[in-house]
Amino acid sequence: MSLSAGPRAPGLTVGEDVRIGQGVSFGAYVVVHDGTTIGDGCTLEDHVVLGKRPRLAGRSAARGDVGPLRLGERVTVCAGAVVLAGATVGEGVILGDQSFVRERSSIGAGSLIGRGSAVDNDVEIGARVRVQTGVYLTARSVVEDDVFIGPGATTTNDDTMGRHAPGMPLRGVILRRACRVGGGAVLTPGVEIGEEAFVAAGAVVTGDVPARAVVMGVPARQVREVPGEDLLERWH
Numbered sequence: 001m002s003l004s005a006g007p008r009a010p011g012l013t014v015g016e017d018v019r020i021g022q023g024v025s026f027g028a029y030v031v032v033h034d035g036t037t038i039g040d041g042c043t044l045e046d047h048v049v050l051g052k053r054p055r056l057a058g059r060s061a062a063r064g065d066v067g068p069l070r071l072g073e074r075v076t077v078c079a080g081a082v083v084l085a086g087a088t089v090g091e092g093v094i095l096g097d098q099s100f101v102r103e104r105s106s107i108g109a110g111s112l113i114g115r116g117s118a119v120d121n122d123v124e125i126g127a128r129v130r131v132q133t134g135v136y137l138t139a140r141s142v143v144e145d146d147v148f149i150g151p152g153a154t155t156t157n158d159d160t161m162g163r164h165a166p167g168m169p170l171r172g173v174i175l176r177r178a179c180r181v182g183g184g185a186v187l188t189p190g191v192e193i194g195e196e197a198f199v200a201a202g203a204v205v206t207g208d209v210p211a212r213a214v215v216m217g218v219p220a221r222q223v224r225e226v227p228g229e230d231l232l233e234r235w236h
Contacts, residue, residue, distance in 0.1 A: 015051070021073070033085065035068035042071055045079040045097075053085050054103045054121070066103040078115075090127070108145065123172070132183070141172030146232055149175070150183035150201060157189045176211070178232040198226050 011029035014020075018032050021040035030044050033051030044050070051069040066086030071077070075089050078097040083089065086103035093107050096115040101107070105119050108127035113119060117135040126145035131137070135149050138157040143149075157170040171190035175181065179193045182201030187193070192208045199205060200216030209215050212226045228234070 018051075027079065033069075035085070037068060037070045039071050039073035039075065039091070041074040043076045045077065045081075047080045048077045049082045050077070051085045052082060072109070096133070102139075114151070126177075138170075138172050138189075140170055141174070143175045144177040144179075144195075146178040147175045148180040150181055150185065152184045153181050153187070154185075155187045159189050179209075196226055196231055198230075 009026035009028060009030060012026050013031045015032060015034035017035050019037040021038055021042065023041045024038055025043045027044060027046035027048065029047050031049045033053065036051035054066060069083055069085050069087050071089045072091040072093070074092045076094045077083065078095060080098040081095045081100070083095065083101045084103045087101050088106040089095070089101070090107055090109040090111070092110045094112045095101065096113055096117065098116045099113045100118045101113070102119060102121040104121055105123040107113065107119070107125045108129065110127055111125055111129040113131045114133040114135060116133060117131050119125065119137050120139040122140045123137050125143045126147070128146050129143055130148045132149060132151040134152045136154045137143065138155040140157060141155055155173045157172045158164065173187045173190065174192040176193060176195040178195060179197045181193065181199045182203065184202045185199050186204045188206050191205050193199060194209050194211035194213060196212045197209045198214045199209065199220065203216050203220040204218045205215065206219045213222045214224045214226055215222050
């Protein structure tokens, strides 16, 4: 890797084979690592790091073979955010201040990742998803279109908490289209939240949640169904 200072902004540092589109705005002290592609009209605020290679622990199950980072058009990466090599960020996405996106994750068009939230490796996020402040999306999770995830929500993928045989697959969570997860909720490994389901704030979800179910409590239990007037189609 070879980084060199660029003339476009104070402290800008750009690696080799970087592709920068038209109308890209750079804040101060942005670092762009080798091979990164930045689409037209992107905004990169102060102290952003793009295309950093992952550094893995010796026992990590994550693969080390990552490609370049690709930012689509009109992406905004806010101050202090770090986006690793191998991630794909779609058109019009906003990555909030100090957010963190790991390798091989993808974020669909028009989605928002809130301040200080972390998207782990191999996470698939659809379009128009709203991830609020301080959320952790664990590795190998799937988040479909139009999902809402409240502040401080946590997902997990390892029932053994690190005491499993080498090569045992980890199980991320699955959040189906237009479901809503309240602030501070905890989702345990492998759970699926159904389409248009509603998880109340502070719930601990230990099993699958059916489509349109409203669940709350510790552990979460279904209390009713999402009414028709609250479905996403009524709010478009």
